[in-house]
Amino acid sequence: MNAINLGIIGLGRGFMLTLPALNAHPGVRLAAAFDLRADALERFAQDYGGTTHGTIESLLADPSIQAVYIATPHELHAEQTIAALRAGKHVLVEKPMATSVADCGAMASAAAAAGRVLMVGPSHGFDEPVRQAAALVASGRYGPVRLVTAFNFTDFLYRLRRPEELDSGRGGGVVYSQAAHQIDVVRRIIGRPVASIRAVTGNWDADRPTEGAYAAFMTFQGGAAATLTYSGYGHYDSDALLGWVSELGQVKDPARYGDARRALAALTVADETDAKLARTYGAPGGALPPSAPHHEHFGFVLVSCERADIKLLPTGLEIYADDVRDLVPIAPPKLARAAVIDDFAEAILSGINPVHDGQWGLDTVACCAALIESSRRATELDPRSMIADFAQGKGMRP
Ligand SMILES: NC(=O)c1ccc[n+]([C@@H]2O[C@H](COP(=O)([O-])OP(=O)(O)OC[C@H]3O[C@@H](n4cnc5c(N)ncnc54)[C@H](O)[C@@H]3O)[C@@H](O)[C@H]2O)c1
Known part of the structure; x- marks a missing residue:
């Protein structure tokens, strides 16, 4: 089995917490990275070789990259995920999937349209x-x-x-x-x-x-x-x-x-x-x-x-x-967060959606939005109604 060539988008704290599991996984090769920080890109080149990029477009244009792990600040997740899916990459995006139901809906739709895996994680x-x-x-x-x-x-x-x-x-x-x-x-x-x-x-x-x-x-x-x-x-x-x-x-x-x-x-x-x-x-x-x-x-x-x-x-x-x-x-962990990379690699190879797919992430973010909105309005809310409101193009932007 050839290893999946993975591009990293965002080399910060979230990436570092996942890195031991990425390093150890035989089915994944760290092949490219994009970040705004030159020191991070230099370190990546030293540690892994591969290519480093100053723009996301240049990383996504590389046909040898099959999948990306997006670990940038929350507010960039939607735009970067959709761009990656449209470029034909499978995507592992950090939690939260995004910070609005509308963005998560667009991300899940982009995954379905591209026929690519979209997984949200790591999370507990x-x-x-x-x-x-x-x-x-x-x-x-x-x-x-x-x-x-x-x-x-x-x-x-x-x-x-x-x-x-x-x-x-x-x-x-x-x-x-x-x-x-x-x-x-x-x-x-x-x-x-x-x-x-x-x-x-x-x-x-x-x-x-x-x-x-x-x-x-x-x-x-x-x-x-x-x-x-x-x-x-x-x-x-x-x-x-x-x-x-x-x-x-x-x-x-x-x-x-x-x-x-x-x-x-x-x-x-x-x-x-x-x-x-x-x-x-x-x-x-x-x-x-x-x-x-x-x-x-x-x-x-x-x-x-x-x-x-x-x-x-x-x-x-x-x-x-x-x-x-x-x-x-429960036997001690061999490696923290290994299950996340196992699930992602397996979903790519098998073509079967992981549990934590785009719809799962959308439902969790709908709960987060409902939690905030419930407090603001002092009322009970059904998170599915927030998703439905967006599907029909009405309501506020949670
Ligand atoms: N699952 C977890 O346990 C866990 C833990 C930490 C962070 N996270 C998630 O990871 C994401 C990032 O958080 P963090 O704590 O790693 O932040 P961070 O600030 O440590 O890292 C963000 C990285 O993204 C880079 N970056 C910023 N803007 C960019 C852009 N436009 N294009 C490319 N790179 C850009 C920064 O240079 C930095 O390297 C968040 O969504 C957070 O929720 C998850």
Whole structure:
């Protein structure tokens, strides 16, 4: 089997988190890159050879590139994905797929018209404990799933950010960046279409004026429900409930409480963007993430079936059944995010759509849009109605 020649569009933090899985996959060859940063392109040429490009058009014009991985800022995903699909490339696009239902609809349509794979990821719906919990629910072993309780308390808002990551009008804030993960996890586990969302978002820090928290109640076809809570305000840390394992599967030191806020306090807004780039690919401080001893996770997730509660851990599934409590261990990850590249390569080779295809990404973004709009209008919304409104060319632009 010849390896798939992959072009990278955007050599930043998202790319670095996926890089170990890309490096290790025998079916993928890093063959080209496009970024605005010359230092990143130089490093790519040193590490992989291949071609480097100063425009997306030049990368997409190369007929030897079969697929691209788009890891640029959210607001570029739609335009770059559609251009790549029209050029005949398969596309793996970072989450969120885009920041409007209209853009996601256009991306999914472009994939169908081009007959190419469009996959959205990585996201925490790919995590092995999530996949195993979803399989257990689908098996019906503990009866129908009735409720999922998901919450995550992090310091998201105080990590180094680009200005647009803190600008709600450009898809900034925790909904598109973080609810996209949590909704993905819950949808994978329940395995049914979302019927409604009622949510309240929080915007509590005038120095970081965007959505930093939310609480949402979701119902699903078939009757299951889920509660999703998120706070990125850097106070309580729900990794305390996950054995002090971080989102990326690393062992965490609880004594480092408040580190993100303290580091940020020393920086101006301009310094912050530079500081983020100084730690990314091509920069002197841009080291690859160390391999993780545990699976990645997205906070506390408890799945209630009729005859058991199933708690997801970075090391396994803890099952609280009628008579016994059991820990089903999951072997440690060989490599973080490998499942994403496996799924993408398999979809290209088999021609069968992956779970996280364009329609899946569109449905998740519709949930994000509904979450924000539900809070604004103080009402319950059906995310499918937002998609339908756009298909008919009416309504606001969520
Ligand atoms: N799945 C995950 O866990 C995860 C983690 C981090 C980031 N991400 C996603 O990756 C995307 C990028 O975020 P990031 O944190 O890597 O940002 P970043 O700022 O670290 O990287 C963005 C990269 O894109 C480049 N870039 C900017 N404008 C460009 C353009 N017009 N054309 C080509 N390249 C351009 C920048 O030079 C930089 O190298 C976001 O959508 C984010 O949600 C996902």
